[in-house]
Amino acid sequence: MKFDWKRWAREPLVHFLLAGAAIFVVLGWQGAADDPSSRTISLTREDQARLASGFADVMGRPPTDAELDGVIANWVREEVLYREALKLGLDDGDAVIRKRLAQKMDTLAASAADAESPDDAALQKWLQDHPERFAQDMTLTFEHIYFTDRSRAVVGKTLLGGGADWTRVGDPVSLPANFRTASQAVVAGEFGDDFARAIGRVPVGPQWQGPVESALGWHLVRLTAREAGTLPPLAAIRNRVEGDWRAETARSRTDAAYKVLRDAYTVKVAR
Amino acid sequence: MGGSIRTLSAAGLLLSLSACDMTVTGAGSASEAARGDGTGTVPLAEYPERVFWGDTHLHTDNSIDAFGFGVRLGPEQALRFARGEKITATTGVPAQLDRPLDFLLIADHSDGLGSTRRLYDAPRLLIRDATLRRWHDMMHEGPRQSQRAIAELITAASNGELPEAMRDPENQAKATEEIWTRHLDTIDRFNEPGKFTALAGFEYTLMPDGNNLHRVVMFRDGSARTKQVRPYPGLSGGVDGLWDYMAAYEKKTGGRALAIPHNSNVSNGLMFELTMPGGGPMTAEYARKRARWEPVVEVTQIKGDSEAHRLLSPNDEFASYGVAGWELGNLPLTRRATPDMFGGNYVREALKRGLTIEAQTGANPYRFGLIGSTDSHTALATGDEDNFYGKHTGNEPRAGRAAEAQNLGTREGRFGWQYLASGYAGVWARANTRAEIFDAMMRREVYATTGPRMTVRMFGGFDFSEEDFDARGWVANGYRRGVPMGGELVDEGKPPVFMIEALKDPKGANLDRVQVVKGWIDASGTTQEKVFEVAWSDPATRRLAGGRVPPVGDTVDRAKATYTNTIGVRQLRVRWTDPEYRAGQNAFYYVRVIEIPTPRWVLFDALRYKLTLPKEIMNNSVSQERAYSSPIWLVGKNRT
Numbered sequence: 001m002k003f004d005w006k007r008w009a010r011e012p013l014v015h016f017l018l019a020g021a022a023i024f025v026v027l028g029w030q031g032a033a034d035d036p037s038s039r040t041i042s043l044t045r046e047d048q049a050r051l052a053s054g055f056a057d058v059m060g061r062p063p064t065d066a067e068l069d070g071v072i073a074n075w076v077r078e079e080v081l082y083r084e085a086l087k088l089g090l091d092d093g094d095a096v097i098r099k100r101l102a103q104k105m106d107t108l109a110a111s112a113a114d115a116e117s118p119d120d121a122a123l124q125k126w127l128q129d130h131p132e133r134f135a136q137d138m139t140l141t142f143e144h145i146y147f148t149d150r151s152r153a154v155v156g157k158t159l160l161g162g163g164a165d166w167t168r169v170g171d172p173v174s175l176p177a178n179f180r181t182a183s184q185a186v187v188a189g190e191f192g193d194d195f196a197r198a199i200g201r202v203p204v205g206p207q208w209q210g211p212v213e214s215a216l217g218w219h220l221v222r223l224t225a226r227e228a229g230t231l232p233p234l235a236a237i238r239n240r241v242e243g244d245w246r247a248e249t250a251r252s253r254t255d256a257a258y259k260v261l262r263d264a265y266t267v268k269v270a271r
Numbered sequence: 272m273g274g275s276i277r278t279l280s281a282a283g284l285l286l287s288l289s290a291c292d293m294t295v296t297g298a299g300s301a302s303e304a305a306r307g308d309g310t311g312t313v314p315l316a317e318y319p320e321r322v323f324w325g326d327t328h329l330h331t332d333n334s335i336d337a338f339g340f341g342v343r344l345g346p347e348q349a350l351r352f353a354r355g356e357k358i359t360a361t362t363g364v365p366a367q368l369d370r371p372l373d374f375l376l377i378a379d380h381s382d383g384l385g386s387t388r389r390l391y392d393a394p395r396l397l398i399r400d401a402t403l404r405r406w407h408d409m410m411h412e413g414p415r416q417s418q419r420a421i422a423e424l425i426t427a428a429s430n431g432e433l434p435e436a437m438r439d440p441e442n443q444a445k446a447t448e449e450i451w452t453r454h455l456d457t458i459d460r461f462n463e464p465g466k467f468t469a470l471a472g473f474e475y476t477l478m479p480d481g482n483n484l485h486r487v488v489m490f491r492d493g494s495a496r497t498k499q500v501r502p503y504p505g506l507s508g509g510v511d512g513l514w515d516y517m518a519a520y521e522k523k524t525g526g527r528a529l530a531i532p533h534n535s536n537v538s539n540g541l542m543f544e545l546t547m548p549g550g551g552p553m554t555a556e557y558a559r560k561r562a563r564w565e566p567v568v569e570v571t572q573i574k575g576d577s578e579a580h581r582l583l584s585p586n587d588e589f590a591s592y593g594v595a596g597w598e599l600g601n602l603p604l605t606r607r608a609t610p611d612m613f614g615g616n617y618v619r620e621a622l623k624r625g626l627t628i629e630a631q632t633g634a635n636p637y638r639f640g641l642i643g644s645t646d647s648h649t650a651l652a653t654g655d656e657d658n659f660y661g662k663h664t665g666n667e668p669r670a671g672r673a674a675e676a677q678n679l680g681t682r683e684g685r686f687g688w689q690y691l692a693s694g695y696a697g698v699w700a701r702a703n704t705r706a707e708i709f710d711a712m713m714r715r716e717v718y719a720t721t722g723p724r725m726t727v728r729m730f731g732g733f734d735f736s737e738e739d740f741d742a743r744g745w746v747a748n749g750y751r752r753g754v755p756m757g758g759e760l761v762d763e764g765k766p767p768v769f770m771i772e773a774l775k776d777p778k779g780a781n782l783d784r785v786q787v788v789k790g791w792i793d794a795s796g797t798t799q800e801k802v803f804e805v806a807w808s809d810p811a812t813r814r815l816a817g818g819r820v821p822p823v824g825d826t827v828d829r830a831k832a833t834y835t836n837t838i839g840v841r842q843l844r845v846r847w848t849d850p851e852y853r854a855g856q857n858a859f860y861y862v863r864v865i866e867i868p869t870p871r872w873v874l875f876d877a878l879r880y881k882l883t884l885p886k887e888i889m890n891n892s893v894s895q896e897r898a899y900s901s902p903i904w905l906v907g908k909n910r911t
Contacts, residue, residue, distance in 0.1 A: 054397050067399075074396040145743075148842065172745050174728040174772045174840065176320040176366075189370060192777035215777035216841050241458050243347075244683070 041079055043072060051075060109257035112248035118245055124234050124246045131231050133244060137183035141225040142197060144177060145170035145208075146217055153218040158210050160220070169239035173217070182226070191215060199223065292691035306463040307493040308526075309704025313465035318750045319699035319716065322709065323464075324724055325374035326353065326652035327531060328371045328487050328569060328644035329475070333450055335383040335472045337648035338391065339406075339416045341664035346533060347456055349414045350461040350469055353652050362662060368660060370724070372695075373703050374468035377458065378487040379740045380501030381473045382428070383437050384445075387421070389435075391723050392499035392608055400434045402427075407651040418665045418771055425675030426603050428771065429481035430705030447501055455494040463494075464704045473502035475513050475530070481601040483537040484510060487569070487644075488517070491709035492526035499524050508547055509643050511557075514564045529712055533569035533646065535621070536577040536594065537882065543621030543637060545628065553628055558636035567712050570618050570719045571643040573662045573696040578899055579619045582610055587802050589786075589865060593721070596689035608800025622902060623790045623798035626857050635688055640715025640757045640901030642859070643694025643722075649792040654722035656896075657832075659692035659872040666690070670880035671886055673873045688888045692872045693721040697898070699755065715757025720731070720898040725782065726774040729756040729862050732905035735768045738845040756862075757901040767851035767905055771805065771879065772844040773864040773898070783808060783823040783865045783895060787847060802863075808840035825868045827893045832874040839867035 051071050055063040063071060071204045091097050119124075127134055147153035148171050158168045167177075175190060188196035192215030204211045211218040234241060304312040330337040331349045341360045352358050355371030390403060391410050398404040410419035427433050458469035460571025471491055477484040485505070489498050500523070503516040517528040535542035547553050571576050575830065576593030584590040591598075598616075600607040614620045618641065625637030645652050648663035659668075666672040666687055673688045699716040700707040711717055718727050739748040749770050754760060760767055775782050783809035790800045804820045807813060813821045826835045850862070874892045877884050884892065 051397070054394055071397060078396050167743060170743055170846070172741055172743055172772075174726060174746050174747075174774065177743065185371070188777075190777065217772050243460075 009250050029175075038083075041076060042213060043075070049070065105257075106254045107269075109254045116246075116249075120234065123238065123241045123245060125235055127231065127237075127241050128245070134237055134241065135229045137185050138200060138229045139181040139183055139225075139227045140179050140187060140223065141182070142178075142199065142221055142223045143223075144175075145220045146173040146175060147157055147171050147211065147219070150211055150213070152217050153220060157208060157211065166208070166222075169221070175216070181225070191219075197220070200226070260265050272410075277526050283824055295347050304464055305493075306459045306495065308491055308706040308709075309462075309464040309468070309702075310706050313702050313704060315701040317705070318747070319701055319711070319755075320523075320746075321700075322561065322724075322726055323373035323468075323700055323703050324370075325372050325376070325468070325696050325698065325708070326644045326647075326654070327376040327470070327472070327489060328378050328533065328572065328640065328646045329353075329379055329448070329650065330379055330474075330648040331650040331651050332388055332644070333379040333454065334382050334384050334474075334648060335385075335387045336421050337379075337650070337663060338387040339410060339417055340425060340648055341417050342649055343664075345731055346457050346650075347461075349650040349652070350375060350379055350458065354461070354467045358605060360649065360667055361664045361667070362650060363771055364660075364668055366581045366653075366660060368653070369655060371467070372652060374470060374698070374708050375652060376470040376487065377454070378472050378473045378474040379454075379502075380476050380505075381432075382476050382504050384447045384473070384502060386446065387424075389446060389710070392686065398759075400436055402434050403436060413667065420665075426605070428476070429478045429601075429603050429605065432717065432832050444501070445558050450540060452498060459494050461515045462705065463850065465702060468703050468708055470705055470708065471497045474505075475503060476505040477510060477513070478505070478602065479541070480539075481603045481605040482539040482541045483534045483536060483602045484532070484563070485539060486510070486513065486530040486532050488513070488528060488530050488822050489709065489712065490520075490526060490528050491706055492524065493705070496524040496526040505825065507751045511560070514560055516590060517564055527664060527709060527713075528564075529567070529709070530565050530566050531569050531642070531644075531712075532565055533572060533644070534574055534577070534602070535568070535618065536575045536597045536616050537600070538616055539601045539606055539608050540615035543615045543618075543624055545614075545624050550669055553632060553636065555632040555634045558628055558634035559630055562634065562638050563635040566715055567640040567642050567717060568618060568621075569644050569646075569696075570641045571688050571691070572646040573693060574646060575689070576691060576721065577618050577892075580613050583613055583617060583620050584800060584802075587800075589802075589863070589895070589897075591643075591694050592894070592897065593693065595692045596685040598682050619790065619800060622861075623800060623861050626790065626792050626859070627796075627798055629857065631798065635904075638904060640712070640717050641719040641899045642696035642698075642712075642717050643719035643899075644696055645694070654693055654695045656722065656870060657787075657873045657875050659875070662690050668876070668879070670876070670882060672709050673876050673882075674885060686871050688871075688891055691721065695720055695722060695724065697727065699723070715901040716755050718756060718898055718900045721896040723776040723779040723866060723896050723898075724781070725776045725864055725866070725898050726772075727862060727864055727898050727900050728752065728770075729754075729770045729900050729903065730770045731758065731760050731767050731860065732770075733760070733763050733767060735770050740770050740844075744773075754903060756873055756903060759904045759906055762854065762857075762905055762907050764854045765902075766849045767860070768846065768848045769860065769903070770846050771862055772842070773806075773862075774843045775839075775866070779837045780834060780866045780869045780896070781808070781841060782843050783867050784820055785843045785864045786865070787860055788863055789849065789851075789858055791856050793856065794853070801851070803847070806845040808838070808841040808843070823867050825893065827870050827874075829870075829874060829889070829892060830878075832870040832878045834867070834869050836867075855907060856905075857907055860905070861902040862898075862900040863900040868893045 007138055022246060052063055052068055055071055147156055159169050184196050197216035198212045199221060201221060202221055202223050202225055208220045208222050210220045329349055331343045331344050332338045341361060348358050353372045355368055357365060357367040360366045371835060390407050395407055398407055406420040410414040451476040455471055457470055462469040472487060472489040474486055475486045500520050503513055520528050532542055547557060575597030579587055579590040580594055581591040609895055620635045625635040629635035645654055649660045649667060651660040653660045661667050674689045675689045677685055697718045698708055698711045700711040730753040731748030771785060773782055773785050785805055787803045787805050793799050807820045824838045826838055871892050871894050873888055
């Protein structure tokens, strides 16, 4: 079997192992300098540059030498107190630290999904696996005649059956008389949900149908076209599919990563 | 134990590295059509046939105060929500609109764009300023403390006491540029001409002494143009600085911009002055500039309604809608309002003042149309009573929110129930694109609602006949032989005629009545106003007496938060001629549509959380929601 490194690269467990390895490398490279039990605090040039750039991010300008000294002194102070606090176990039971670190773990698990650029094939598959999220509404092309009440609509239909001009039958209303390839959602927005559902069942053809009641009154309807909702090609909605893929993938990786970790624990809840 | 902490800190470092990668590789790009203003991308109707619904005033986690109030949703989630998707609100509650919006303008504050977020994320030891460090700590302590920090921040901003690091535009420039550019890319990705319009803009937060002179700035253009500028800061200078900025934008890019004032109700009389800002007679130049750059005003939103106050309009029984709490003073309530300030606070009075200034200078600074929007700071554009996510994250759906003191500054005086689940902007445009929505705002063919989506049509002319009005295609007649809402009629020496129609919200309550509000200058040069009842339900039983129509009734079941459409009517229409027309008197006319009484959001809360509401809230638990059209002006022939 061919080694599917792409699939492998998506495994959350692998991410954790890689992260662990990277941490090991980073710590190895830095030596044991920031081991809380160590009594040596060393600050490399790179560390100082990082502090300076952090200062600049907040204040909008680089620090002066005196300010940088102050920042370093503050950093050292915090590091000393931080190590001592850890030795005293003050982090234990701190709800803020607990929550913040848990959040970092979740974000770490999801972050690969943020950085990744899925290819067309992956997105095509995503589109086909979740058609309900991307399918476009049914569209309708129709004319309608408005009546304020049902009995007027029935009379109107009789007049039309006798050959009356359709533009002269009906009551005035500010609604447009023609809708061209309007989505069912647009129709619902103009006439209400019941009418949008009802018109989905009216036969297509040159005959006036109805009366159909809407939220606004009664209507005779002539439906000239109805197209079922279709799934647009990937090219037309690529951004939308990619966004959906990214959100969902991040969520499922967070869940999967948690599961891997969770499985290693035995949890006993007293009942 | 200590070892595991160290490991996780290093993991955090890796995390920030991968976050950097994301901005390079992860950003999908928008199509060319989505990046522009929409011109030529979709077919245009011959005239506006459909009303498009939107919110021009929404804040996300890029707003300095919204982030501090606790919102953790950004522009992307805001756009997803507005176009109808289900998302999770910051407080963990699932949120979805009953109906999608057609357009959205995310108007984050230009001042300190993204800076509370950066303050929150900044390593504590790098924050030098004691005040900033305290706010940083408060934001990390929890939602309550975070909201207090932001209340302090708003007060500091309105007192001109923001810490230097936050105030100085130079210091903010780099960060602002980054956030602005990313934001413009995001809205391009969501902009779908013909389906959903994502407009670029920001909020300009001018607030001398806490008096609200805020404006939302809207751009017509896509990112190729808007990326050439940065949002203009509001905490220093005057509003003419903003207009100069907009003029410079148009000159530099060939694009278009407009500004939308809002919350005049908490401006302590400064939003619609009779004089120049700072005093002295208003000049024609200033009046013209204002009318040029500010074609619409946001008249209703969560922080109250600014249409009319009973002290100014004692004969209007429907005045003072949504003024409770907001009428007390300026935004942070550092200064109480006195009745002499109300004239500059309410829109109807402003329209009248516009006529006065025009008589004096030849130019009307207050010739504006009306829209509603939310001003929500939750990234959720909710204007529906049964689906209201509050002013900010601190009052997202939660049992105590209606009764709690809800101070945006640090003083007492306003309460949760005084927030309105309001409003939306209705726009008559030929298609749903950036250019068409913007152009409709420029010609003021727009209207405001307090949330419901009723259809409102108004045409003014001199020759509309009964036949014109009773024809099936009467709307076309309106365009052909008159002007739509927002337009101007030049006095022809005979009374103007209006063709008006209102349709109920297809998913909402029936209509009680349609009124025409007229303002004019009488022979002595004094401004006057009158509300005319022009159409109402059940006219056979509800007879006009003394110029008034009896109340429509009330079907609201307070215990169940329900109402029935057994009263009121679905459609109201009327052809109305001004019976009090006098030749040569300049006037404006706008339509107010009133719904039957329906439950306010506080009743839905009471039902959801099984609350017994205090008497004061129960007395304010039912309202008659409404729409305000943009006016049509009647102007003299010899006007300059």
